[in-house]
Amino acid sequence: MKPPDIQDIEAAADRLSGHAVHTPLLENPALNEQVGARILLKAETLQRTGSFKFRGAFNFLSQIEPETRATGVVAYSSGNHAQGVAAAAKIFGIPATIVMPADAPAMKIENTQSYGANVVTYDRRNEDREKIAADIAGRHGATLVPPYDHPWTIAGQGSVGLEIAAQCAERDAQPDAVLVCCGGGGLTAGIATALADRIPTASVHTVEPDGFDDTRRSLDAGSPVANDMNATSICDALLAPAPGEITFAAMREHNVTGLAVSDSAVRAAVAYGWRVLKLVLEPGGAVTLAAILDGVFDARGKTVVATLSGGNVDAETFRMCLEEA
């Protein structure tokens, strides 16, 4: 399968209209002054289900043939794709089964169940979630909804890029760079494709947690490299084992480059979100802000868009970030 093109992304945006939230592009004077830059925050934390994942899931489900819908959908996810698929499935009246790691944040599991989805848990270190999901799909004839490596998923996430471009134009901002929180690369691939059409002068960069910087290393190497899955990070949303085939191809095509941040920089960014921005960020949704605040990305003098990809964080983790920052 090929990556989506700009028309696919425009079609996805049309399907999402009236269902997804048109999230604001926020600007905070204190952040601008502190960094010495113009930072525009694309707050997908304010998206339906608390993360951008609803976009890709809804766009995917909307293209399942009506006669196939009754057999349901299956997805595997650490939590945000789970909620996105569950919420979209509820809208379409499609039964949903979601395979989630047993150590996923309780809030993500509870929210997924709240949309009526059936949650099946697995051991993230010893079991293969793709196999579990494929088995369930096979048994029930259900459609597997990939978390990132599918053109329909990527096209849905790409609608974020169209909104960024329109919102930058509205306020006469010409971004030099766009930073994207990166797990499997679906959001980055979609945004990079949209911006290659709308703002070709802006560079696009993934931000990953240290130890899960597979995308950065893959882009540097020119071919996919996997993570050591014994690594750990507070960024539960960004622990994908390797870039997807399609997402990697799209990111390569659009000259994306990668960055990585430490967990301590992420905790500080979550705390900054609470203290200064007044936004609830989950660790994985704060890596772009961490890259800017920590200087991993030198934003000084630039106009930079940072996606804040999600805000689904357990109280315990949130407290820990506020205390340690």
Place this chain on the structure above:
Amino acid sequence: MKPPDIQDIEAAADRLSGHAVHTPLLENPALNEQVGARILLKAETLQRTGSFKFRGAFNFLSQIEPETRATGVVAYSSGNHAQGVAAAAKIFGIPATIVMPADAPAMKIENTQSYGANVVTYDRRNEDREKIAADIAGRHGATLVPPYDHPWTIAGQGSVGLEIAAQCAERDAQPDAVLVCCGGGGLTAGIATALADRIPTASVHTVEPDGFDDTRRSLDAGSPVANDMNATSICDALLAPAPGEITFAAMREHNVTGLAVSDSAVRAAVAYGWRVLKLVLEPGGAVTLAAILDGVFDARGKTVVATLSGGNVDAETFRMCLEEA
């Protein structure tokens, strides 16, 4: 002095342009579904200094004659007006002294100092903050910046109402009612004046904490009634002793009516902000949401704008809200 009229508010909005944040009017599908209404959230939590107070302070300071500026400004405030005045004074290069209760949230005191203001604390139960501020103003020839009961302050806050009207029009929303977090009534007076011109069909309602519902009782009685100052509430921003003369006159003229909510409903609203909306709300900034979620205001079937007036909350108070909700 007379309340500001719509031209005064439009002039204030012009002065604020480029200095205050044009805060988003947010909509959350989960909240809409839960309440059975269309709820539009005017997120002044995302304003410069974390509350709407910057607007009134900036508009006031911009009208101090240049030759008077060098002698400085003085303000008394539980914390949000303090930050607003301090931040505006820094922009104009005016020395600022702020009189704050010793038991104000540490974050509010620290933030006020961070703008370079000199903070003087007092005992909220045994000392008269207005006298302390007047003494300081008298000694230094400084200009007192009233927290709410002045036409310039009210006009600045009224710019929130102009934005609400424009943002509702952009999305074809016709609000039936607008709920405003209320301490001394400056924000309500400003919004009610703006909306009487822009959306005269919308009713405007104050929301106060139980025990500090002076505005509600005053509007019911037709003349100002004070609070029992031995009452306590978690809403540190809304503990004004009585409505202002000018704010009360404006609220009466525009047929504002009042509501009150319990501290437990406020804690639940702060927790809801964190869990569902992904917004950091301080207790006083969440009373409108509390009124809707708790059913004190019956929003069902209506289009309702709720102001979220501030997000400056200490970690300890925030944790307590998350735990008890």
